[in-house]
Amino acid sequence: MKIIDGGVCAAKGFQANGIRCGIRKNKDKRDLSLIMSKVPASCAAVYTTNLVKGAPIAVTKQHISDGKAQAIICNSGNANTCNPNGKEVAVETANLLAEATGIRPEDVVVASTGVIGQPLDITPIAGGIPELAEGLNDNGSELANEGIMTTDTVKKSVAVEFEIGGKTCRIGGIAKGSGMIHPNMATMLVFITSDVAIAPEMLQKALSSDIAETFNMISIDGDTSTNDMVIVLSNGLAENPEIVSEGEDFETFMKALNTVTVHLCRMIAADGEGATKLLECHTTGAKDKETAKAVAKSVICSSLLKAAMFGADANWGRVLCAIGYSGAQVDIEKIDVDFESKAGRINVCKDGKAVDFSEEKAKEILLQDEINILVDLKSGEESSTAWGCDLTYDYVKINGDYRT
């Protein structure tokens, strides 16, 4: 398997585009994106678990209930959530796009991201759709990526190439997500395209299984958004024998999908609002998977630890504290904690107790921009990884005045 360029346009038969239609006040930002397959594709999705849901989610759910879709249209700048006219705008967006491109409205996935509770006017979207559709091109992944960004500071994109049944296959994805991100569901917007031939139910199975270990293991700030979705379109143009059951081909597909999702997870966590550091907590020696996950997530979610990591302070007591309130039943007296980065690795806690360590070395390790927090529970064989970021002045700045 190799990492390649091209994002959502890497897979055969996919084009994309992103334009500025005028939803956002900032005139330099694109705010409307389109990803399109030449032919209808198998489609799988996961959505936010928040009871408050954006209007586009209801419309998308209905449209892909047959397991098929052909296009994804997404605006930024307005979440289209808690609006009196939310559903109408989402439906009309799909209709207008279908008209402009000649596909069925039922094959359109609609997504939105931005402020909650602001009326959304269809006018700029309607005005922009012709330009958006006409401009579809093979190198449009970056433009589409720009059009879905909100407080993101970098574009998040990856693609991989691999083989199934002797055929070259590709999966690529783009993502947005920087704040209001917490592992209770599919967090953020992630659009993944693939040219693999795979039945919709197998695609959904692959996605649902994957996100439990990837997107649901990220937290930026503990807030679960109202609009998040992960969508995968797989159009079959790689001409591999269609994957209709588990087996070797399905495993290969799962592995490729996981490469894409883990890559995007790390990019999302590293670009958390205000973040200066990517934090990765790796739990080993857990008696079961649930324990491994609960511990890793609790550590990555601790505001106190996140602030300590910002300050490059090896305050491992906060790691133990977060494990202690994780809800997992662990033997505190067995826990080892290490900090690791490209500057080295240091043991800071052994058997749940303080150990002598060099503060200087610890500081050097924690001043890097990717920090691994290694927790060994020494009570079993299971492991898990969660991703997050440090808590910084800029997180406060961004969110103290996001709307105005």
Place this chain on the structure above:
Amino acid sequence: MKIIDGGVCAAKGFQANGIRCGIRKNKDKRDLSLIMSKVPASCAAVYTTNLVKGAPIAVTKQHISDGKAQAIICNSGNANTCNPNGKEVAVETANLLAEATGIRPEDVVVASTGVIGQPLDITPIAGGIPELAEGLNDNGSELANEGIMTTDTVKKSVAVEFEIGGKTCRIGGIAKGSGMIHPNMATMLVFITSDVAIAPEMLQKALSSDIAETFNMISIDGDTSTNDMVIVLSNGLAENPEIVSEGEDFETFMKALNTVTVHLCRMIAADGEGATKLLECHTTGAKDKETAKAVAKSVICSSLLKAAMFGADANWGRVLCAIGYSGAQVDIEKIDVDFESKAGRINVCKDGKAVDFSEEKAKEILLQDEINILVDLKSGEESSTAWGCDLTYDYVKINGDYRT
């Protein structure tokens, strides 16, 4: 019932003191406190639910298992948690205090607060105890209050006077707590003294019932500490007929206790690490108590909302978002949200949807230092209140470099 001065020395027969014994590096800060009753008192306690627990908690639990205690000794600067010698130091502290004051070691409550996982030396404590005990006095509540502070910026103290069975009774309390505070148990250190005659089991009943609506409804940062406890000593010197069952006297006691605890809750939340504002979320119209509490707590815990409040940004979408992921089953389409402060009150969301409101007026309201977030679920009769604070640059600053 009237609010009076005197803190933990307000009730008859209680004295207190606080000194600097040398645990903390900062030479201007007191770090060892003592509260003492002239006679053994009924004692009730609640402790942290964190699996990682400070050594003093185990010792205290054992000492008050007979429902009686006479003194509370507490150090700041070191949590005595995850230390190899933690239990020995806590036991020795109780022994030394008992020796210096002539009470039984089993009547000593031991508490600690500060950094986790640093060895704690008994030497400064042993050296300080004689001075601490000799200096006990009727006006010592403020000194004791100072000795338990860590990142607190204000002393937190209150006392009330009321009558039971024709006798004047008093309850007073001091508290510390600023970070690592989250409503999963008794959060922070709270020491309450009373001269009411009340059986230990009724005292425990009153305390356990009260904290569910008070200390467990505060959150500063979502982190549940390892050392927290709420202790009540009630020595009977008011000479009221002893409270041994529910009834009018018990209700009066509960009401007085609640006045003290709510007061301390508000002070703790307002003095949250880095906070500039006290946030109070009041939920009404809930179908049951659990829903009311879950919604109020979820709102007060949202990092995004806390940052918006810091910026005086009426971003009510974040209130709805937090309600949506609270886990409570609510009808989103019925929710009304108002913001209120001494500058007035404004409706920002009606029936789960945006309403037109004056951003200028909202700003004026949110620029005050006490903000009420009023959530009406319009689905029943139950209500609840939770307390928190805004998320600020200073929270990050304090916690980015707390230990070093």
